[in-house]
Amino acid sequence: MKYYHKIDGEKIYLSPVNMEDIDKYTKWFNDFEVTKGVHATQKLVNQEQEKESLEQLLLKSPYTFAIVRKDNDELIGNCSLNKVNFLDGTATIGIFIGEEENRNKGYGTDTIRTLLKYGFDIINLHNIDLKVFSFNEGAIKCYQKAGLKEYGRKHECYYLNNKYYDEIYMEILRDDFYNN
Numbered sequence: 001m002k003y004y005h006k007i008d009g010e011k012i013y014l015s016p017v018n019m020e021d022i023d024k025y026t027k028w029f030n031d032f033e034v035t036k037g038v039h040a041t042q043k044l045v046n047q048e049q050e051k052e053s054l055e056q057l058l059l060k061s062p063y064t065f066a067i068v069r070k071d072n073d074e075l076i077g078n079c080s081l082n083k084v085n086f087l088d089g090t091a092t093i094g095i096f097i098g099e100e101e102n103r104n105k106g107y108g109t110d111t112i113r114t115l116l117k118y119g120f121d122i123i124n125l126h127n128i129d130l131k132v133f134s135f136n137e138g139a140i141k142c143y144q145k146a147g148l149k150e151y152g153r154k155h156e157c158y159y160l161n162n163k164y165y166d167e168i169y170m171e172i173l174r175d176d177f178y179n180n
Contacts, residue, residue, distance in 0.1 A: 002018065003015035003018065003066060003068045003073060003075070004016060006065065007065070007114055007115075007117075007118050008070075008114070009070075009110040009111065009113065009114035010070075011069065011070055011071075011105075011106055011107055011110045012067050012068060012069055012070060012076070012107055012110050012111055012114065013068050013070055013114075014065035014067060014068070014079065014114060014115070014118070015065060015066045015068050016065065016066065017054065017058060017064055017065065017066045017078065018066060018075075019051070019054065019055075021066070021075055022047055022050055022051050022054065023047065024075060024098065025050050025078075026045055026046065026047045026050040027098075028077075028096070028098040028099075029045045029050055029053075030044065031098070033100065034096055034098055057080070060082075061080045061081070061082045061084075063080055063081035063082075063084060063091070063118075063119075063123070064078065064079075064080035065078070065079055065080065065115075066078060067079055067095075067097070067111050069102070069107065075098075076097055076098060076099060076102040076107060077095065077096050077097040077098050077102070077107075077111070078094075078095070078096060078098075079093065079094065079095040079096075079111050079112075079115055080093070080094045080095075081093060081115065081118075081119050081123075081128070084123070084125070086123075086124075088126070088127075089124065089125045089126030089127060090125065090126065090127045090128070090129070091119055091125050091128050091129075092128070092130060092131075093112065093115060093128060093129070093130040094130070095108065095111060095115075095130075097111075103138065104138055108138075108139070108142040109142045109145045109146050112142060112146035112148075113146050113147075116128060116146065116147070116172065116177055117177075120174045120177055120178075125174065126173060126174050127172075127173050127174075128171065129148075129151075129169060129170060129171035129172075130143065130148065130169075130170055130171075131167050131168065131169050131170070132167075132168050132170065133158050133160075133165045133166070133167060133168070134153075134165045134166040134167075134168055135160070135165050140168065140170075143170050144170075146172075147172050147176060147177055148170040148171060148172045149171065149172065149176075150168055150169065150170050151169055151170065151171050152168075152169045153167060153168045153169060154166065154167040154169075
């Protein structure tokens with residue numbers, strides 16, 4: 001696959017999404033460990049459905065990127081700035097790392113920092129937020145390392161494996177990102 005260094009981080013770079021990666025995305029969106037973090041465990045996805053979903057995402061969220069490792073040019077996930085509001089200077093982050101072997105290696109934190117820098121410096125945002133489920137402790141630590149802070153939670157609103165989990169809301173302001 002061919003990727004382009006649109007935005008460079010330390011360990012990763014963000015590239016436009018390559019539609020030739022549809023097999024990999026289909027595999028990831030049928031992996032319980034990936035889908036539980038993005039509230040999609042109930043879905044079964046074939047290649048055609050994933051292609052359609054990815055095309056819709058790219059239309060709706062033009063700030064969607066492939067996450068690619070710098071050391072080997074391997075696609076490891078996807079991230080985006082969604083719900084971009086230029087009047088208020090706000091957006092919401094979406095991210096996932098596909099393969100287990102690429103988690104807990106600092107790629108997520110590097111991706112979040114790179115995406116925040118892009119959001120604040122390039123498209124002039126002021127407040128960037130995200131939501132994460134309370135069971136996803138690794139992601140919460142990743143977001144905290146990148147400087148995001150919890151500002152609220154919706155209690156017991158996500159049902160998974162016979163248990164309810166909280167939805168945690170986190171955010172960061174441009175000034176806090178640069179003074180952190």
